[in-house]
Amino acid sequence: MATDTHPSKTGAGGAGHTLRRLLLDNGALSALVVLLVAMSLLSGDFLTTQNLLNVGVQAAVTAILAFGVTFVIVSAGIDLSVGSVAALSATVLAWSATSAGVPVWLAVVIAVATGIACGFVSGALVAYGKLPSFIATLAMLSVARGLSLVISQGRPIPFPDSVSVLGDTLGGWLPVPVLVMIAMGLIAALILARTYIGRSMYAIGGNEEAARLSGLRVKKQKLAIYALSGLFAAVAGIVLASRLVSAQPQAAQGYELDAIAAVVIGGASLAGGVGKASGTLIGALILAVLRNGLNLLSVSAFWQQVVIGVVIALAVLLDTLRRKAGSGASAGGASAAPGSPGKGRKGAMQLGIAVVCLAAVIAAVTFFKSGSSGTTTKVGMSLSTLNNPFFVQMKEGAQQEAEKAGIDLTVTDAQNDASQQANQLENFTSSGVDSVIVNPVDSDAVGPGVRNANKADIPVVAADRGVNKAETATLVASDNVAGGKLAAKTLADRLGGKGSIIVLQGTAGTSASRERGAGFAAGMKAYPGIKIVATQPADFDRTKGLDVMTNLLQSHPDINGVFAENDEMALGAVKALGSKAGKSVPVVGFDGTPDGLTAVEAGTLYASVAQQPGELGKIAVQNAVKAADGKKIDSMVKVPVKVVTRKNVADFS
Numbered sequence: 260m261a262t263d264t265h266p267s268k269t270g271a272g273g274a275g276h277t278l279r280r281l282l283l284d285n286g287a288l289s290a291l292v293v294l295l296v297a298m299s300l301l302s303g304d305f306l307t308t309q310n311l312l313n314v315g316v317q318a319a320v321t322a323i324l325a326f327g328v329t330f331v332i333v334s335a336g337i338d339l340s341v342g343s344v345a346a347l348s349a350t351v352l353a354w355s356a357t358s359a360g361v362p363v364w365l366a367v368v369i370a371v372a373t374g375i376a377c378g379f380v381s382g383a384l385v386a387y388g389k390l391p392s393f394i395a396t397l398a399m400l401s402v403a404r405g406l407s408l409v410i411s412q413g414r415p416i417p418f419p420d421s422v423s424v425l426g427d428t429l430g431g432w433l434p435v436p437v438l439v440m441i442a443m444g445l446i447a448a449l450i451l452a453r454t455y456i457g458r459s460m461y462a463i464g465g466n467e468e469a470a471r472l473s474g475l476r477v478k479k480q481k482l483a484i485y486a487l488s489g490l491f492a493a494v495a496g497i498v499l500a501s502r503l504v505s506a507q508p509q510a511a512q513g514y515e516l517d518a519i520a521a522v523v524i525g526g527a528s529l530a531g532g533v534g535k536a537s538g539t540l541i542g543a544l545i546l547a548v549l550r551n552g553l554n555l556l557s558v559s560a561f562w563q564q565v566v567i568g569v570v571i572a573l574a575v576l577l578d579t580l581r582r583k584a585g586s587g588a589s590a591g592g593a594s595a596a597p598g599s600p601g602k603g604r605k606g607a608m609q610l611g612i613a614v615v616c617l618a619a620v621i622a623a624v625t626f627f628k629s630g631s632s633g634t635t636t637k638v639g640m641s642l643s644t645l646n647n648p649f650f651v652q653m654k655e656g657a658q659q660e661a662e663k664a665g666i667d668l669t670v671t672d673a674q675n676d677a678s679q680q681a682n683q684l685e686n687f688t689s690s691g692v693d694s695v696i697v698n699p700v701d702s703d704a705v706g707p708g709v710r711n712a713n714k715a716d717i718p719v720v721a722a723d724r725g726v727n728k729a730e731t732a733t734l735v736a737s738d739n740v741a742g743g744k745l746a747a748k749t750l751a752d753r754l755g756g757k758g759s760i761i762v763l764q765g766t767a768g769t770s771a772s773r774e775r776g777a778g779f780a781a782g783m784k785a786y787p788g789i790k791i792v793a794t795q796p797a798d799f800d801r802t803k804g805l806d807v808m809t810n811l812l813q814s815h816p817d818i819n820g821v822f823a824e825n826d827e828m829a830l831g832a833v834k835a836l837g838s839k840a841g842k843s844v845p846v847v848g849f850d851g852t853p854d855g856l857t858a859v860e861a862g863t864l865y866a867s868v869a870q871q872p873g874e875l876g877k878i879a880v881q882n883a884v885k886a887a888d889g890k891k892i893d894s895m896v897k898v899p900v901k902v903v904t905r906k907n908v909a910d911f912s
Contacts, residue, residue, distance in 0.1 A: 287542055290570075294545060294570070304689060304691065305552055310686075315434060317685070318544050320495050320502075321518060322521065323498065325539045326443055326447035326539055327378075327495075328341060328515075328521075330450070330488055331485065332523075333451070337392045338485065342511035342512060342515040342518075343400045345493065345510070346403070346508060349370065349496035349507075353366075353500065353505070355370070357417060366419070367497070374490055374494075376489070378487065378489020379482060381488075382486060384399075385485065408508045414508070415505040415701055415703050418500050443491060444537075450487070456484070463481070495511075503707065512676060513674075513676070520571055527539070549570055550567070557667075560645055636694075637666075637667045637692045638668050638692060638693060639687035640668060642672055642673065642698045643675055645674075646674070647825070648854060652853075652873045653876035656872065656876030659873075659877065668880065669687075673700050675769075676700065681705070681708045694887040695720070697709065697719060698724060706727055707729075710729045720735060732886040732892060733892050736896075737897070738897065740774050740775075742870070746775075746778075746779055747778070748782055749902050753820070753865060756788045760792070761821050763807060763831075776824060795807050795811060797823070803828070804827060804829065804831025812835060821844065825848060825849050826850045826852045826854065833858060841862045850872070851867050851911060852872075855867045856908055867903050870900050871898055
């Protein structure tokens, strides 16, 4: 009986077989390769040294967080607190080194210890408190974020210069965050593969009861595992704050989901027992490549979320198919021997399906992206958020003006994340746009990104909010402080200078909330007969405005008025007040959004300070084009604000 062996073919086919086997055994790696090739073909700006370094920088924080989360997921747990722990650690460092006067090196140690302590507490709740890891870390998410806000008082804290070097480059080109990411990845790989605690993670994740019966001290190991996750979160927070040159109390929101996605995309199982650091790194790079490439391709900010979600699902599906193929091969015995025709065809088919699926996603990207008009003027616009009608109107005004002038405008959504906005500015700079419009999430944190654009001789126009410690061609904005004063006068006049009121604040740390609140407080000084009985944040959100107002009415049922720092919160307050709104309790909002103006017309909202966001977006594009053409423009362009009441609402509607 002869066997079908062909030694003569191993040389020629060995390399191809090895490559195919490598891709099939690493579903995330094959997905990353396909994405890199596709993005390179679709965008001439993608495969450049500068842009690839940008991708590395943008992946760094997520990857470092994800390395820590890998430990937890391998042990069949979950850690939802890493984003908040990262923000808290950075805030502790900045506060210790500035307000407390602690030496910087000691502040760094305290920050790292803070992360470890948070992880230790989560681990104790899981191991000894018998809480599900989901609940324990969800509680820590809230506690850490709250402590970050308490310590910072909701304001960004400048980061020490000696630590901010972690966000810079070596030799003017090699990003330090990438080096830190690589170092932390090697440490994670070493822990998983070469240490007792690493082997314990796999044992606990594979079968916790069996691990306990075999003599493993499961509870103590869990303490160490979650403490390690907290340590990596602290390092990620320090790197993130170094990039932004400030500690943001609201930084890294939602990063825990990206970290978990990176781990799962990288091949780890949420059931535990499976996972490795290299896979996690690949998962983080996939997310970074997607976001970077979609920015370069001018894909709509709304469609980006759809595309990223679909590609994440496809990447995990590919890995699932690969695992099923592996288990099928094991069950098949001799019939599934390496190199057998059936197995080869099956593996090739799975890889082909993955390639086709990802190609379909990229085709959808090209369909939904906003194509270039063929003009030479390209403008990038980074908005702080598109989850607010005010900024949606600003975007629409900018797009209308761009279409009218034949300008190629790319709009991105920072989702109120200063680091994501920094990434978007880096992408605009590397893609060589002619000018940039930025509506900062935070005026300080956006500084490094704007300075990089300055170095590339790309003019930057600030919209609605200013930029600190960097040059801008102009600032197109309404006067938020003046608007706050107008709101105070309007509400005080309506109350006859007497009464008690509630103030609903916007997102802590944002310049808009600070400036509107400061203007309102200054305006109220002229009315000593009016008392502010409660001031609470509702994050510029209508639902939170409703909930916060409902709660405050329990302790202050006899209030006479409400000021909300935007219309969304004001409309939430109107809902909470019910029949009182517009009658016994006047509510004043800010922004003049369509819903706000409708409420003013109906009489439920007494007034709104209208900023004309559509006009603001239009003027920002006009000035960005002038700056790109080298024309002289004013250092500040004021967009008038005006109080809208029922008497004049028709002029704005």
